[in-house]
Amino acid sequence: MTIALDKLTEPAVRAFVRALNAGDRAAFTAALTPGATMSDDGSDRDVADWTEREIFSSGGHMDIQKQTHDGLRLVADYRNDTWGEMRTAWRFTVDGGKISRFETGQA
Template sequence: MTIPVDRLTDPAVRAFVTALNANDQAAFQQALTPGATMSDDGSDRDLAQWTEKEIFSSRGHMEIESEKTGGRGLVARFRNDTWGEMRTQWRFTVDGGKISRFETGQA
């Protein structure tokens, strides 16, 4: 069973996932604070390069399985055209209603 994106608890996380799933780069940038950072499997990555490769040019998509920590932690089935589908975990830091950092990795 999955959680519909429009039912995600945290509005900033909801905006992030909505933009990611719509492949909407402008809305995705609007969901982030200036200077937002991220990590993948414990290693910091260049956010612009990572999102272009893993999300936008490869049509990334998240199906949310569960939420924790007030909606700022997700377990999701993430898929893209490069890697196929994998079970992932996501942790978000929210600042002023926008995502200032996210950390993802295999669940």
């Protein structure tokens, strides 16, 4: 059963997922701290390059299936036009109400 966006516990994560699903680059950037970092399957990636390729230019979308009590870890069915749909795990670090790091990979 998919978890609705308004049920996500952590406001910064909620803003991240909402912007991602809306394809809203400005809101997505606003959800991140300056200099935010990320990794995909354990390898650090350039945030701007990765998000453009994996989210914005390929119609990325997350359907949240599980979240931890603190809302900083999610399991989602993630899909985009490049890879189709896969079960993914997401881990977030929040600093000052924004995402300073996110890590994703297959769940």
